[in-house]
Amino acid sequence: MPVKTLSETVNVQVRFSEVDSIRMVWHGNYVQYMEDAREAFGRKYGLEYMHIYNSGYMAPMYDMHLQYKEVATVDDRLAVTITYRPARGAKLIFDYEIRRLSDNALILLASTTQLFTTREGIFEPSSPPFFEEWKEKNGLV
Numbered sequence: 001m002p003v004k005t006l007s008e009t010v011n012v013q014v015r016f017s018e019v020d021s022i023r024m025v026w027h028g029n030y031v032q033y034m035e036d037a038r039e040a041f042g043r044k045y046g047l048e049y050m051h052i053y054n055s056g057y058m059a060p061m062y063d064m065h066l067q068y069k070e071v072a073t074v075d076d077r078l079a080v081t082i083t084y085r086p087a088r089g090a091k092l093i094f095d096y097e098i099r100r101l102s103d104n105a106l107i108l109l110a111s112t113t114q115l116f117t118t119r120e121g122i123f124e125p126s127s128p129p130f131f132e133e134w135k136e137k138n139g140l141v
Contacts, residue, residue, distance in 0.1 A: 004138070004139045004140060005083060005084075006041070006045055006083070006084040006138060006140075007041075007081055007082060007083040007084070008037065008040050008041040008044050008045075008081070008082055009037075009079050009080065009081040009082075010033075010036050010037050010040045010079075010080050011077060011078065011079055011080070011101065012033050012036060012077070012078050012080060013075065013076070013077050013078075014072055014073060014074055014075060014076045014077075014078065015074070016074050018074075019073060019074050023073050023074065024071045024072070024073060025071070025072045025073065025076075027066075027068070030066060030068075030098065030108055030110070031064070031066075033078065033080045033098060034080065034082070034094075034096050034110060034112065036080065037080040037081070037082035037096060038082060038094065038112075040082075041082045041084070041094070045084075045134075045138055046134060046137065046138075047092075047134055051130070052116075052130070053119070055128065055129075055130035056118065056119060056128070056130075057116050057117065057118060057119065057124060057128050057130070058116070058117050058118075058119060058121075059092055059114040059115070059116055059117075060114060060115065060117060061112060061113075061114055062091070062113045062114060062115045063111075063112065063113040064110070064111070064112045064113075065110060065111050065112075066108060066109075066110045067108065067109045067110065068107075068108055069105075069106045069107055069108060069109065070100070070105045070106060070107045071107075072098075072100060072107050076100050076101075076102070077100070077101040077102065078098050078099065078100055078101065078107060079098070079099045079101055080096065080097075080098050081096065081097045081098075081099075082094050082095070082096055083095045083096075083097075084140075085111075086135075086140055089125070089127065090115065090116045090124055090125060090126055090127045090128065090131065091113055091114060091115050091116070092112075092113070092114040093111065093112070093113050093114075094111065094112050095109075095110070095111050096108070096109065096110040096111065096112070097109060098110075116128055116131065
């Protein structure tokens with residue numbers, strides 16, 4: 001049986017303040033675009049950060065990989081697509097694709113891994129109950 005795919009796309013328009021002196025989007029701003037996509041994903045699928053927190057956990061970033069493919073600049077409209085990648089254990093893995101809307105050029109590929117901790121910052125190696133419920137609700141188990 002094929003694995004169910006959960007994804008969301010948000011559009012962003014590059015602002016002047018997001019480019020560097022050579023008119024390219026400053027590399028760190030892509031991380032913010034990815035955060036925007038994670039927040040939209042959470043709203044769409046019931047995995048908001050405050051839901052995680054109110055369940056007694058946090059999901060700090062553990063690993064992040066970015067692969068820059070093309071340049072984006074002022075006024076480019078970008079589509080940021082986030083896709084949940086199922087994995088064993090107590091972690092959230094997301095893949096990202098950022099494309100320029102005007103020509104569908106691939107700007108960036110990325111992935112992130114977040115691990116669960118208690119609110120006190122203690123690593124939680126087993127899958128928290130709220131996460132198991134979320135996976136079941138979204139047909140991922």
